[in-house]
Amino acid sequence: MAILSCAVYSIWSVAEVRRIDRYLLVQLLTVFAFFSLVLISVYWVNRAARLFDAIVGDGQSFWVFLELSALTLPNVIRVVLPLSAFAAAVYVAMRMTRDNELVVLQGTGLSYARMLRSVAIFGLVVALMLAFLMHVLMPLSRMQLAERQVQIAENISTRLLRAGEFLQPADGVVVFLREITPEGKLVDVFLSDSRTTGTRVEYSASSALLVPGGQGPALVMLDGVALIYRDGPDRLGTLSFDELTFDVGGLVGPAGRRADVRELPTNLLLSPDSDEMAALGITLPEIRFELASRFAQPLLAVMTSMIGFVAICLGQFSRLGVWRQVLGAIIVLALVQLAGNAASGFALRNAALAWLAFVPVGLGGGVVAGMLWWASRSRGTGWTARARAGGAA
Incomplete structure (x- = not known):
């Protein structure tokens, strides 16, 4: 029991x-x-x-x-x-x-x-x-x-292709576009680059195209002028161009990346x-x-x-x-x-x-x-x- x-x-x-x-x-x-x-x-x-x-x-x-x-x-x-x-x-x-x-x-x-x-x-x-x-x-x-x-x-176009606005895709860079045509042509382009200490370059072109490149997209400006401002006695220089390529791929960093x-x-x-x-x-x-x-x-x-x-x-x-x-x-x-x-x-x-x-x-x-x-x-x-x-x- x-x-x-x-x-x-x-x-x-x-x-x-x-x-x-x-x-x-x-x-x-x-x-x-x-x-x-x-x-x-x-x-x-x-x-x-x-x-x-x-x-x-x-x-x-x-x-x-x-x-x-x-x-x-x-x-x-x-x-x-x-x-x-x-x-x-x-x-x-x-x-x-x-x-x-x-x-x-x-x-x-x-x-x-x-x-x-x-x-x-x-x-x-x-x-x-x-x-x-x-x-x-x-x-x-x-x-x-x-x-x-x-x-x-x-996709640099989302940061650059916005007409009628002053955009700053990177520190020291300012971009302005007056108009973007249905074909993708940029009309009246202004770009200011002051990333280099003591120097500022301002580009003004009647038109431009954004084209792909091996190192990233590039901005091809047509019929324009570049104004170069430097610290020193000769502080202003001008350069007229029929065609000038500006590397915008570097504004957003390298295209590749290190694997994690x-x-x-x-x-x-x-x-x-x-x-x-x-x-x-x-x-x-x-x-x-x-x-x-x-x-x-x-x-x-x-x-x-x-x-x-x-x-x-x-x-x-x-x-x-x-x-x-x-x-x-x-x-x-x-x-x-x-x-x-x-x-x-x-x-x-x-x-x-x-x-x-x-x-x-x-x-x-x-x-x-x-x-x-x-x-x-x-x-x-x-x-x-x-x-x-x-x-x-």
């Missing part, structure tokens, strides 16, 4: 523990979704506002702005998700502390380590989202965004072609570190959520101590990130040190273990037999 009673009690305990796991997981995911929505909206709107000034002010259409802002969204989500995981863990732990739910759970025999299992599962869910972003969406969005930016930069390792798909990073990577200007340390980072950064979300939850356990019996522990956890996360940034500098110089991408994860795990040990030691709940029974469940 005693054995039957123990068996029934064990089955009931396992069911209750699983119910608690589901309860904690639902609470964490619900709050996480709310914080993610708010933070992504705030962060994306802030980025979109700066992008709107740069794109629309540069003569592009509103649809181009929407396209580019949508392509920046995966990077925004990548930044926000670990922060949302930390905030969700902190908020749920604080609410459960305020409602004495943590005390009740401890009374059932659950240790901090056992309750942290649900937080770890929650962190793994967030890590899977980040892994999908890092391995699939991020490379695709970065590649398409870079291609669109190059296309916009090469973050744009490459993961399968290419796993088996890179040395000749192809050299042609793209990408080094082996960059490839190895980027590949390691795509696996390490999702795991960091697990650590941030656990650090946030355990931080509340350290200060739950003090009304003022909770916020001190949260602030301490934020400082710890900042230090972990700084250590990761410092380690990345070494990894980008030596391909054999690519494992340094996991330094933040290792440090975060050490912090979680230390905080968990301290919380269990100070509260006396981690080493009781009942807590060990709850952990085994």
Whole structure:
């Protein structure tokens, strides 16, 4: 009879523990979704506002702005998700502390380590989202965004072919067109170039054509005069011309660009072609570190959520101590990130040190273990037999 009673009690305990796991997981995911929505909206709107000034002010259409802002969204989500995981863990732990739910759970025999299992599962869910972003969406969005930016930069006509307006496509360059014919001919062209210190050249032509060239578009001015102003005794010079070519491709930068390792798909990073990577200007340390980072950064979300939850356990019996522990956890996360940034500098110089991408994860795990040990030691709940029974469940 005693054995039957123990068996029934064990089955009931396992069911209750699983119910608690589901309860904690639902609470964490619900709050996480709310914080993610708010933070992504705030962060994306802030980025979109700066992008709107740069794109629309540069003569592009509103649809181009929407396209580019949508392509920046995966990077925004990548930044926000670990922060949302930390905030969700902190908020749920604080609410459960305020409602004495943590005390009740401890009374059932659950240790901090056992309750942290649900937080770890929650962190793994967030890590899977980040892994999908890092391995699939991020490379695709970065590649398409870079291609669109190059296309916009090469489309000089959107910055020059606007009749009746004084335009400044680059610092020190002013362009004015009186009229643009349906055939694309520019009528009454004025161009002022003061990029050279101490010299300003002003071109005036009756007509001009914008033609493509090997190094970018060129402005061919016809039947005009160039006025050259210089600092010195002979300050003004004139030059009449029947045809003069002005390189406008340089006003928007070079047509080409250096490839970014973050744009490459993961399968290419796993088996890179040395000749192809050299042609793209990408080094082996960059490839190895980027590949390691795509696996390490999702795991960091697990650590941030656990650090946030355990931080509340350290200060739950003090009304003022909770916020001190949260602030301490934020400082710890900042230090972990700084250590990761410092380690990345070494990894980008030596391909054999690519494992340094996991330094933040290792440090975060050490912090979680230390905080968990301290919380269990100070509260006396981690080493009781009942807590060990709850952990085994």
